[in-house]
Amino acid sequence: MKEIAEKVVAGDVRTVARLIRDIDDGMPHVRDALKRLFPHTGRAYVIGITGAPGVGKSTLVDQMISHLRKNGKTVGVLAVDPTSPFSGGAILGDRVRMQRHSMDEGVFIRSLATRGHFGGLTQSTRSAIDVLDAMGKDYILVETVGVGQDEVDVVRSAHTTLIIVIPGMGDDIQAIKAGILEVGDIFVINKADRDGTDKTMSDLRLMIDMDQKKYKDGKWKPPILKTQAVFDQGVKELMDTIEEHRLYNFKTHGDLPFRKRKDRVGQELAEMVKARLIEEVIGGLVESGAFDMVVEEIVSGKLDPYTACERIVIPVLGKRP
Amino acid sequence: MVQKRRLRVMVAKPGLDGHDRGARIIARAFRDAGFEVVYTGLHQTPEQIVDAAIQEDVDLIGLSSLAGAHRYLFPRVVEILRERKAEDIMVCGGGIVPEADIPVMKKAGLKEIFTPGTTLDSIVAWVNANVKPR
Incomplete structure (x- = not known):
């Protein structure tokens, strides 16, 4: 990962092109590369x-x-x-x-x-x-x-x-x-x-x-x-x-620097947390097929969406909000 | 969410040939097959095509030529990819290409040549079978 960041900073076009692809494809390793790149932004x-x-x-x-x-x-x-x-x-x-x-x-x-x-x-x-x-x-x-x-x-x-x-x-x-x-x-x-x-x-x-x-x-x-x-x-x-x-x-x-302005930083951080949570929670459920099962239950009238949402969120929070 | 790699394909028109109806139809078929298609527009040099393909990180370049200059232009794209150490990007071609030229094109490094009459379905099937996202 260190190597990727170094190549990006050196302006290597192929590495940059590939990293953007990996970001788009949601490859988990990009997080480390992005952490290393942040000081250069x-x-x-x-x-x-x-x-x-x-x-x-x-x-x-x-x-x-x-x-x-x-x-x-x-x-x-x-x-x-x-x-x-x-x-x-x-x-x-x-x-x-x-x-x-x-x-x-x-x-x-x-x-x-x-x-x-x-x-x-x-x-x-x-x-x-x-x-x-x-x-x-x-x-x-x-x-x-x-x-x-x-x-x-x-x-x-x-x-x-x-x-x-x-x-x-x-x-x-x-x-x-x-x-x-x-x-x-x-x-x-x-x-x-x-x-x-x-x-x-x-x-x-x-x-x-x-x-x-x-x-x-x-x-x-x-x-x-x-x-x-x-x-x-x-x-x-x-x-x-x-x-x-x-x-x-x-x-x-x-x-x-623009990225250090408080309003921007707060907004961007909140959005990043939101995206990551959705990715982790929904992503895992979609992959295991559990998400689809819950959706089926709502479609067939066995479950209402509010209860379904609680069922997904409560185990993640570890408590009843 | 962890996403699957999506195939990225470039559809390019090298040279002075001014007809891109075919290329646009191919682009549309690729989109409908679920690929991300970067279209370059008309009148591109092989160098422009390769530089764009590298920046876009595509898996495949599809070249279209209807004007008879494929014998120079198609192999030139493969050659420049090699020079840039980007030979992992696959190249195929299509258009008005005489049967006799097809072995020459394949020898030059093009993976496949599609001639008039080829169905869109068979082109998409070929891509799905032969091009894997890198």
Whole structure:
């Protein structure tokens, strides 16, 4: 395990690729490697990119990589795509838009499937972020489809979160409002040559302005930018805005590394414990077939789910709560 | 939960051939078979394909060529994998490949070649029988 960690820190691509696979496949030995890697993390700047399918996230990420590389920064990319709930397979196609960077040694791109994790997507993506961080990447871009709590949680682990929309998405903006507006640090209207850009701009502005109270005392107020990612239009301005937000973060939280901020650490630890418990408790029961038996009992009406839950939880706790 | 290893497969289009309908259909069949499929898009160099395959930690690369350049492109991918000490990643190919070229391809290190008319089921069955997650 020591060897794996050393190779990751030395930037060995095959070791990094394999370790991320092992994390995703839930191999128990990764825990030790991650423990050893943790002291090497906390240096990378993590940018989350989220938005509905087809808004141009991958294309935007591709351009962002170019801009960061021009400034001499190394880049890691994690592109998350959904797993088919029916077959368990996935088509991971975000890479198509980024392939021009595949031979650049300063860039590491990895596609991840959401899989059927019991709340483990957040966990495994965070661990993958740690691996790329320990590998020495300056910037890590995490791209997810902004649906589902897990994916929102993933982008919440970022230092700067971008929410990408396109013109004419009236009702979808309502959807954003309900879930992820709160986590957006920067809003991007991509494909801004299309009709309806100004309307989308004013809709977003109205939504943000309704939270006026939140932005008092110099608090960061999410700017709204227009881009045409395919033509690299507006991407330079976006990168400048990300840099402004980075400096704002730095000013607000001092030189305290992001991962050591109390709110973040608490939240991440709680999530890690939750994922591990589910993994150990449910995982064991599924493997032995006991889980399926209990489910059968509920289905056939012999047992109610509340009693079933107690039956599972009480032996683990060793007492009646 | 302790998860089973899931097969990861790359579907790639090397060279200037601009038709990827077949490759997309294969990708879809692989997804439906429960594999994680990384698709590279069109116009890839063998070097790009190998670098992507290594970063993605795939078990198999499936190359598609309909334009007649497979005799150079397919073996080149195997060659670069060897140079990168990644020969544990298996390579197969498909598309318009004349019967006479198949032994040449296999000698160059491709594990199988699928020609027009091959059913999706038989390709998936071949993958399941021959490719084990590493």
